[in-house]
Amino acid sequence: MISPAAGARFAPGDDVQVRDVEKEGHVRTPDYTKGKPGWIAEILGTFPNPESLANGGAGLPEKPLYKVGFRQTDLWGGYEGSPEDILFVDIYEHWLQPREHGEEEKQP
Amino acid sequence: MSENGHDHKHEEPRHDRSRWAARIRAVEELLVEKGVFTKEEVKAQVEYMEARTYENGARLVARAWVDPAFKKRLLSDTRAAAAELGIDASGPTEFVTVENTDEVHNVIVCTLCSCYPRAILGRPPDWYKSFAYRSRVVVEPREVLREFGLELPEDKPIAVHDSSADLRYLVLPQRPEGTEGMVEDELAALVTRDSLIGTDVPRTARETSRV
Numbered sequence: 113m114i115s116p117a118a119g120a121r122f123a124p125g126d127d128v129q130v131r132d133v134e135k136e137g138h139v140r141t142p143d144y145t146k147g148k149p150g151w152i153a154e155i156l157g158t159f160p161n162p163e164s165l166a167n168g169g170a171g172l173p174e175k176p177l178y179k180v181g182f183r184q185t186d187l188w189g190g191y192e193g194s195p196e197d198i199l200f201v202d203i204y205e206h207w208l209q210p211r212e213h214g215e216e217e218k219q220p
Numbered sequence: 221m222s223e224n225g226h227d228h229k230h231e232e233p234r235h236d237r238s239r240w241a242a243r244i245r246a247v248e249e250l251l252v253e254k255g256v257f258t259k260e261e262v263k264a265q266v267e268y269m270e271a272r273t274y275e276n277g278a279r280l281v282a283r284a285w286v287d288p289a290f291k292k293r294l295l296s297d298t299r300a301a302a303a304e305l306g307i308d309a310s311g312p313t314e315f316v317t318v319e320n321t322d323e324v325h326n327v328i329v330c331t332l333c334s335c336y337p338r339a340i341l342g343r344p345p346d347w348y349k350s351f352a353y354r355s356r357v358v359v360e361p362r363e364v365l366r367e368f369g370l371e372l373p374e375d376k377p378i379a380v381h382d383s384s385a386d387l388r389y390l391v392l393p394q395r396p397e398g399t400e401g402m403v404e405d406e407l408a409a410l411v412t413r414d415s416l417i418g419t420d421v422p423r424t425a426r427e428t429s430r431v
């Protein structure tokens with residue numbers, strides 16, 4: 113059973129954008145989602161931060177994790193499948209920002 | 221066009237498998253020597269993994285097909301539903317079952333490595349870990365499914381789940397037509413390993429002979 117995330121910044125239905133930044137080390141945000149617009153499909157709970165765990169850290173503070181939906185046509189130029197095709201990726205909160213035009217947030 | 225007839229590079233054949241195996245054995249011995257874990261723990265972990273196969277998933281699916289209340293529990297709390305059938309999926313990872321419907325066909329991948337619901341289904345097939353599958357199914361899912369022999373209608377929406385964080389996904393396929401008279405064990409026998417990943421769908425014997 114997935115537990116609710118206390119203090120989650122985003123709610124299901126929110127429009128978000130994946131931060132388009134480079135970060136060294138063990139990052140679980142796939143490159144192909146960076147900078148892409150999506151929406152919060154679900155809040156999945158809070159989990160230890162894998163970027164810390166991979167370096168022997170405790171993964172604290174834990175990060176809210178979201179199931180983020182993307183339209184395939186937004187991810188890939190020239191996508192040939194149905195415009196209804198979607199892709200879901202589980203993304204930690206510090207890799208997400210509200211979808212606003214021309215606004216870039218700082219590196220996670 | 222490249223030499224393999226399409227526009228992506230295939231993985232090199234693994235000539236060096238034994239070299240990697242030797243390296244893993246060396247690392248294992250070192251970790252045992254340093255007291256990080258014992259040989260018995262390694263053996264227990266291997267046995268744990270060997271004891272799990274996709275047949276666990278087939279049992280979950282067949283039960284969900286015959287028991288709507290179980291299906292509801294499977295979709296809302298996969299780990300607890302698995303425990304009901306004696307499948308121990310306890311541990312730090314969460315499990316989520318996604319349902320195929322007339323409106324959507326689900327496919328699972330882990331583009332970053334090989335995340336898979338191992339505690340339930342055991343080890344993933346080799347192709348699931350291949351660079352070709354991981355890189356292509358997110359970009360051209362319909363084409364990849366076609367290569368698996370699964371032809372979906374052009375207008376059937378596909379949802380690809382890239383499971384690269386703390387959740388592991390399995391697919392609840394649709395029950396094939398013409399199986400109304402079947403009992404649970406017969407239904408479970410229709411559920412293939414690949415249908416739990418979404419690269420196949422369960423078929424009746426009659427449908428299989430047509431393919």
